[in-house]
Amino acid sequence: MWIKQTIGEQRKVLSALFEPPMTNLAKQCIPVWSNLDKLDQLLFEQFATIPHSHLIYVVDKYGKQISANVGQDGIHNNVRGQDLSRRPYSVSLYPKRHFMLSSVYISHTTGNPCISAVQPVIDEQQFLGFVVADFDIQRLPLSVSSEKSPPLRFWQEQHKAEIKAHKQTSPRVSSLLDKRLDDVLATLNRLITEHGIFHCTLHYSSGQAMLWHLDDPYQYHLYSAEQMLNPEMYLKYPRSDYSDRAVLTEKEVKQVLERFRTLRLADDKVYLRSGSLNLVNGMVGLTFSCDGSQYMAATDFLDKNLSFWFTHKAANA
Secondary structure (H helix, E strand, O other), X not given: OHHHHHHHHHHHHHHHHHHHHHHHHHHHXXXXXXXXXXXXXXXXXXXXXXXXXXXXXXXXXXXXXXXXXXEOOEEEHHHOOOEOOOOOOOOOOOOOOOOEEOOOEEXXXXXXXXXXXXXXXXXXXXXXXXXEEEEEHHHOOOOOXXXXXXXXXXXXXXXXXXXXXXXXXXXXXXXXXXHOHHHHHHHHHHHHHHOOEEEEEEEOOOOEEXXXXXXXXXXXXXXXXXXXXXXXXXXXXXXXXXOOOOOOOHHHHHHHHHHHHHHHHOOOOOOEEEEEEEOOXXXXXXXXXXXXXXXXXXXXXXXXXXXXXXXXXHHHO
């Protein structure tokens, strides 16, 4: 519930920012609703009144787009008539009659996390359709909050379950993080290179990730694999430039995460239990199934081939 509270606060801020101008625009659409050219022109003239949006358009109550796509660069009417009823925000549109924000989704056009604001257009008692504004999460005025993590007892219970699993069987036990590892690592790579995360630790067996953000370096936050896979994570951590304090390149970050994956999955008995990476000091931390932790420079870590790890570990097993 703690991460949901943080995201809920972000949504309240965004709703307060977007709802008034969206409501005003919806009212202006009513007189020109049946004249598509005038409707497009109105959207273009009012585009700047919807802060931070990169696209606005109008759909009817069945999810069919009736206006052009209107952006800062002009009016694009070749999309009129397309069926948008399967868009993430459309599932719960009808009979909604109040402003709403969609869940975060990945845009097929830009590949970036997006969110849509939807405002019903109602002429007295007649429901006409919706004005929709799309926003790139990376361009929204979000802030990193310092919310408290779950109680320690919660994570202690998680740790007890992990120990119990390893007492019952020595081979690697797949967690949800293992099953969706490629997706989780892709999200983590993006959070590090584009969203201000400078230190991370992956606990594979328990399926948890610990993240530290540059704007809140004195606290770490724990996330489950499910939370890491939720696009709402991009609401929690706003877009930011790659840190100029990083001693690793973005390419090296990706390579380290890929090597973590290899060391986790290459062998059922000798495997990575946790891996950490810090951009600022360039250090990697490793804990294997057969002995204690090791720390080294990420560049040294990448220089070692797989035979080093598995021959060395097997000798100490």
